[in-house]
Amino acid sequence: MVADNRFDVEKDKSSAVESPESAHQIGTDHWFQAGFVLTTGVNSVFVLGYSGTVMVPLGWIGGVVGLVLAAAASLYANMLVAKLHNFRGKRNIRYRDLAGEIYGKKAYLVTWILQYINLFMINIGFLIMGGASLKACYVLFTEDHTMKLPYFTGIAGFVCILFAISTPNLSSLRVWLGCSTILSLTYIVVASVLAANDGIKSPPRDYSIQGTTTSKIFSIIGASSSLLFAFNTGMVPEIQATLREPAVENMQKALYFQFTAGSIPMFAVTFIGYWAYGSSAPAYLLSSVSGPVWLKAAANISAFLQSVISLHIFASPAYEYMDTKFGVSGGVFEFKSLSFRLAARGGYLTISSLVAALLPFLGDFQSLTGALSTFPLTFILANHMYLVAKKESLSSLQQSWHKLNVVFFSFMSLAATIAAVRLIAGDSTKYSVFADL
Numbered sequence: 457m458v459a460d461n462r463f464d465v466e467k468d469k470s471s472a473v474e475s476p477e478s479a480h481q482i483g484t485d486h487w488f489q490a491g492f493v494l495t496t497g498v499n500s501v502f503v504l505g506y507s508g509t510v511m512v513p514l515g516w517i518g519g520v521v522g523l524v525l526a527a528a529a530s531l532y533a534n535m536l537v538a539k540l541h542n543f544r545g546k547r548n549i550r551y552r553d554l555a556g557e558i559y560g561k562k563a564y565l566v567t568w569i570l571q572y573i574n575l576f577m578i579n580i581g582f583l584i585m586g587g588a589s590l591k592a593c594y595v596l597f598t599e600d601h602t603m604k605l606p607y608f609t610g611i612a613g614f615v616c617i618l619f620a621i622s623t624p625n626l627s628s629l630r631v632w633l634g635c636s637t638i639l640s641l642t643y644i645v646v647a648s649v650l651a652a653n654d655g656i657k658s659p660p661r662d663y664s665i666q667g668t669t670t671s672k673i674f675s676i677i678g679a680s681s682s683l684l685f686a687f688n689t690g691m692v693p694e695i696q697a698t699l700r701e702p703a704v705e706n707m708q709k710a711l712y713f714q715f716t717a718g719s720i721p722m723f724a725v726t727f728i729g730y731w732a733y734g735s736s737a738p739a740y741l742l743s744s745v746s747g748p749v750w751l752k753a754a755a756n757i758s759a760f761l762q763s764v765i766s767l768h769i770f771a772s773p774a775y776e777y778m779d780t781k782f783g784v785s786g787g788v789f790e791f792k793s794l795s796f797r798l799a800a801r802g803g804y805l806t807i808s809s810l811v812a813a814l815l816p817f818l819g820d821f822q823s824l825t826g827a828l829s830t831f832p833l834t835f836i837l838a839n840h841m842y843l844v845a846k847k848e849s850l851s852s853l854q855q856s857w858h859k860l861n862v863v864f865f866s867f868m869s870l871a872a873t874i875a876a877v878r879l880i881a882g883d884s885t886k887y888s889v890f891a892d893l
Contacts, residue, residue, distance in 0.1 A: 613809025
């Protein structure tokens with residue numbers, strides 16, 4: 457018995473995860489700031505694509521019901537993660553820390569990999585959309601079109617580097633979150649008004665789902681990934697870490713804000729865009745609207761600038777890791793910190809920009825991101841972690857519910873991955889690398 461106890465202690469030690477103290481600010485922010493961080497993500501420049509990437513494959517009924525169900529499921533899953541923030545009496549400030557505390561070292565590493573794939577791919581999307589916004593503005597004022605999308609993606613990456621080295625962490629975004637809200641409302645309102653005007657003047661649109669039966673099935677599965685991609689950050693513990701106590705209650709307030717008032721602009725522009733253009737709705741709404749050149753230019757510039765701020769939010773876990781690893785916690789203009797951010801964050805964003813320029817297939821990108829990382833992180837892992845952590849206090853019915861969620865979203869993740877790979881394979885025959893879409 458003594459030997460067995462010794463073995464259990466040694467096993468616990470071997471599976472224990474040591475979480476380093478963060479070099480970034482922890483426990484200082486109001487819940488309203490976290491709510492705006494979450495809202496910045498949900499109303500990011502990606503909303504200009506949902507009419508085409510979500511509504512077109514799903515139609516009116518599937519699109520509306522799907523978005524509402526995705527919002528409800530996402531709120532529920534994020535709440536589960538938020539409730540585990542103080543698991544075992546300590547603040548778990550990173551997603552991988554929480555998984556490691558519940559499961560051990562192997563889960564710590566797997567979660568780390570999944571999360572960073574998720575955030576890296578989201579950041580690639582922001583670079584693609586930032587480049588697309590700049591290009592859309594460029595073509596308004598010139599007819600030669602000599603500059604192609606990869607050039608604008610590179611410009612977007614350069615601006616993101618400048619912003620990254622001048623903004624140390626999530627908490628320092630304060631004034632920029634207000635700017636982001638103004639920028640989001642600018643391109644959402646402009647896109648909605650101009651699209652609605654086009655819709656009023658246009659003949660009846662076709663809202664039928666296009667394609668063969670097989671292509672429809674795969675498109676619907678792929679769109680389901682985009683549905684969940686729309687509402688989830690994959691970094692709830694990292695955002696929650698910035699909140700002052702009580703962190704759980706404050707994060708719940710922030711999530712309620714995100715999924716109520718914070719989501720209204722996204723729903724509005726998505727439905728108006730699809731109503732105006734039907735099955736021909738584009739993957740970037742501002743590329744199809746008619747209206748004054750100066751107004752469309754202002755909306756595109758707003759979309760570009762907002763993508764820079766949004767990217768910084770989703771890149772912050774990578775920045776936090778690098779800063780903590782090398783003990784860099786100085787201010788904006790401290791030489792050591794500034795030079796480190798230039799090298800580390802500049803390198804990260806240079807690689808991201810290169811990948812974004814190589815593979816600018818936005819719709820496929822959203823689907824693959826949702827399949828590979830959003831499903832596992834936000835739904836499978838959230839339900840399973842809650843089941844393991846709270847098993848003693850859950851009824852048999854509640855346990856069965858969480859197990860059902862794990863099985864269902866695992867199946868959805870596999871199906872969505874197959875659908876996304878099929879889409880990418882199809883597009884790879886249409887476009888070359890560094891394509892000008």
